[in-house]
Amino acid sequence: MQYVALVTGDQTSLAVSELKSLVGLTGGKIESVNERVVIFSTTSLDEIVKRVTFTKYIADLSPEASKMKRYKILEIIMDDSPSKLHDVAMHIPGRVDLTNPEEVYLLLTNSDGFIMGRLIFERDVSEIVSSFKKRPFNHPSSINPLLARAMINISGVKIGGTIIDPFAGTGTFLSEAQRMGIRAIGIDLSVKMVNGAIENMKYYGFNNYTIKPGDFSQIGEYNFDAIVTDPPYGRGSKIFSETRIKLYRDLFSIIIRGNYHYSMALPNKEIFELANDYLSPRLAAEIFVHRSLTRYIITDNRSLNM
Numbered sequence: 359m360q361y362v363a364l365v366t367g368d369q370t371s372l373a374v375s376e377l378k379s380l381v382g383l384t385g386g387k388i389e390s391v392n393e394r395v396v397i398f399s400t401t402s403l404d405e406i407v408k409r410v411t412f413t414k415y416i417a418d419l420s421p422e423a424s425k426m427k428r429y430k431i432l433e434i435i436m437d438d439s440p441s442k443l444h445d446v447a448m449h450i451p452g453r454v455d456l457t458n459p460e461e462v463y464l465l466l467t468n469s470d471g472f473i474m475g476r477l478i479f480e481r482d483v484s485e486i487v488s489s490f491k492k493r494p495f496n497h498p499s500s501i502n503p504l505l506a507r508a509m510i511n512i513s514g515v516k517i518g519g520t521i522i523d524p525f526a527g528t529g530t531f532l533s534e535a536q537r538m539g540i541r542a543i544g545i546d547l548s549v550k551m552v553n554g555a556i557e558n559m560k561y562y563g564f565n566n567y568t569i570k571p572g573d574f575s576q577i578g579e580y581n582f583d584a585i586v587t588d589p590p591y592g593r594g595s596k597i598f599s600e601t602r603i604k605l606y607r608d609l610f611s612i613i614i615r616g617n618y619h620y621s622m623a624l625p626n627k628e629i630f631e632l633a634n635d636y637l638s639p640r641l642a643a644e645i646f647v648h649r650s651l652t653r654y655i656i657t658d659n660r661s662l663n664m
Contacts, residue, residue, distance in 0.1 A: 359399060359400065360418075360420055361417065364395060365396060366394075371643040372655060375512050375662050380409055383405070384401070385402070387400075397419070411511065414481045416477075417464035417479075427459075428455035428461070429461040432463065435467045436467060442465065442472045446463075463476055486503050490503040495555070502530075510534055514657075515535075515540055515583045521541075522542075526544030526546040526555055526569055528554055532564075537562075544569035545571075545574060575612060584618065584621060586621045589625075606624075606629055624653065629654070640656065
């Protein structure tokens with residue numbers, strides 16, 4: 359089956375990388391990418407819609423005939439092109455019903471024309487964001503749960519697989535992995551963070567995880583499919599200390615020795631260039647946070663080459 363997706367406009371590169379990874383996991387194929395519009399094929403769409411974070415809409419490009427159903431059209435105009443809504447509606451059997459439609463069509467319009475399909479997915483991450491704000495233990499350094507979720511998906515770990523976060527902090531990667539049916543292992547030097555992360559996991563009702571005090575050098579003691587992590591960094595500091603640089607060198611060396619799969623958030627260009635010296639990673643996204651902080655999301659997932 360062939361589908362069209364409209365990814366979010368605020369994190370386009372991240373959204374495209376996430377979708378590419380999930381399509382690859384299902385054995386599907388990316389047909390084309392045109393800015394925010396991605397056309398792909400897969401026989402396992404359910405697995406994608408259960409996990410995708412930064413895709414706003416997905417529509418079926420080969421739906422059955424409408425058979426005179428009540429419908430409405432959701433048109434997204436991608437540039438300054440005139441609306442195609444009236445012209446398209448003339449060729450759809452049935453009648454327009456904006457209040458209680460039986461079918462909703464997604465119409466993406468731009469200067470090249472338009473593409474339309476039956477809407478089958480609309481992004482709703484409100485519960486994820488709401489529960490994150492309400493969890494009992496938080497910290498200013500906690501990663502955004504939506505970014506954490508996307509990074510797990512970018513790692514290429516399947517449902518039923520296992521991730522490890524060797525800098526677990528408040529446990530955001532662990533909880534988002536559990537939410538998607540992925541087992542999670544966490545390590546953190548701080549006993550306070552470990553206890554807080556456990557408290558958060560209990561709040562969510564999750565139980566298929568392990569989290570213990572320890573150092574990232576201990577990851578070899580665990581069985582997992584990928585490292586997914588946001589290593590510590592000094593917010594607002596432009597120059598890392600030699601100690602912090604050594605931490606990254608040691609981490610990258612461990613990844614090489616273990617031949618581990620990974621998805622990581624790096625804090626600046628200096629560390630990204632250091633990662634290239636060790637890992638030859640794929641850049642999944644470059645996220646501008648503020649003047650002194652740009653995040654580089656890297657992975658070894660080959661699906662991003664699709």
